[in-house]
Amino acid sequence: MIGRNAARDDAAPPGARGRWIAGRALTYAVLLAAVALVLLPIYWMAITSLKLPREIYRVPSLWPQTITFNNYRILFEDKDFVLAIRNSLIVSFAVTLISVFISSLAAYSMVRFRYRFRGLFGRVILFAYLTPTSLLFIPLSILMARLGLGNSLHGLILVYLTFSLPLSTWLLQGYFRSVPRELEEQGMIDGLSRFGALFRIVVPLSAPGIAAVSIFTFTGAWNELLLALVLITSESQRTAPLALNYLITSDVLPWGPLMAGAVVSSLPLMILYFVAQHYMVQGMTAGSVKG
Structure with a gap:
């Protein structure tokens, strides 16, 4: 040849x-x-x-x-940037885990079950994702204040979930549709419950798509600034993008510490994408089989 x-x-x-x-x-x-x-x-x-x-x-x-x-010494010793990185990790991991779990259940129900207004629910989910953040941050800040969750990581996680859940649910529907229904039926004949079929058949077969959704969710929570700027007022609760924003205190920009903070903030995402690039490529195409 x-x-x-x-x-x-x-x-x-x-x-x-x-x-x-x-x-x-x-x-x-x-x-x-x-x-x-x-x-x-x-x-x-x-x-x-x-x-x-x-x-x-x-x-x-x-x-x-x-x-x-x-510049790194100023960032870590004078500005306590390690605390901001820790807060971002807590928020991003919590949002990713909760969002993927809830959206997996929601997407599975919309793909496998037939009930009234199912199509309407799907369109509402998409509409919720497409709604600009700038239109909702004032109502959300008032709601968080009334619930006693203002200026806290718990409140920030809850607010981020309102934007990550619609996207995760919408994407996971395509991935779950690519899993043949016959595999679940065979599993339930062998004794699996509906939840068993979901977590032992559908989720493993949709692993690349779930990994891609998890990475998108983590990245969105890690990089978000507007909602954190509105909801967080305490220095001890600042996330990494918010801490970088507060490095600017005058007309002269501290480019050295700013670039050092940008490097440190970018490293977790770079490592994540480098490790999970194989799953990203698979996940980007997995939901297109029967989408």
């Missing part, structure tokens, strides 16, 4: 071979440009966090003349 392909390439006209080489070169050039556009801001953020203040405001350079970790 290799010999045949080589013979075909040798037998190809010079013009066609030249166009093939030019096409490949253009493809790689476009890919390299795309990679550069993605990596350049990350690289610039990282090297800026290692520069002295006087060097940051000079002519931009691709490498710091003097490498310093003082």
Whole structure:
């Protein structure tokens, strides 16, 4: 087979071979440009966090003349950024676990059961997700204050769930539809309950989709700023994006600590996407089989 392909390439006209080489070169050039556009801001953020203040405001350079970790020292010792990272981890993990569990039950019921207004419920869920956050943060802040959940991580988790649950439910419906109903029926014939069929058949077979939904939910909770800015007033309850926002206290931006905070805040998401990239690729396509 290799010999045949080589013979075909040798037998190809010079013009066609030249166009093939030019096409490949253009493809790689476009890919390299795309990679550069993605990596350049990350690289610039990282090297800026290692520069002295006087060097940051000079002519931009691709490498710091003097490498310093003082910006990270300011961030962790003076600004107590570790506490903000801890709060973000608590909120993001709690929102992800609760949202995936509840949305799995909701999506399964909408896919497998037939009841009145099922289609209406699906449209309402989608409408709730599409509603802009800027229209709801004032009513939500009033509601949280009346419930005694203002300025707390519990209240922030509850508010984030109002936005993550609709998206998770909508996405999981597509993944659950791709699981054949006959597998659940066979499992229930063998003695499984409805919940047993869900958690022992549907959920394992939908694992890539559930992983993708979990990553989307975690990322949304980790990066959210507007609701945290409205609901959180205590320094001890600030999340990472909110703590970064409060680093700006005057007209002169502290670019060194800001970039250091951006690097530290980006690391958990980078690690998460790097570890789970295989599940992301599978999950992005899993729900399209019978969606």
